[in-house]
Amino acid sequence: MAMLNLRLHLENRRILAENERLRERAGALHRENLALRANLCKAAPPPAEAAPGC
Known part of the structure; x- marks a missing residue:
């Protein structure tokens, strides 16, 4: 379960970084x-x- 949480956490951080970019x-x-x-x-x-628009 801890590995799944870590994997999801890292994926979430990657998505947030891409969103900011x-x-x-x-x-x-x-x-x-x-x-x-x-x-x-x-x-x-x-x-x-x-x-x-002018």
């Missing part, structure tokens, strides 16, 4: 997306043809 990656992608949208809005044509 993915959360950081998602945040970085979100910030990149915001920056790209801001650049797109700056370079957008007149308002009638502007990109959505």
Whole structure:
């Protein structure tokens, strides 16, 4: 039983670490997306043809 608990504990820690890594990656992608949208809005044509969200 102790081995099973240890194995599950280690798997849980691995999953939590991966979750944190993915959360950081998602945040970085979100910030990149915001920056790209801001650049797109700056370079957008007149308002009638502007990109959505500008």
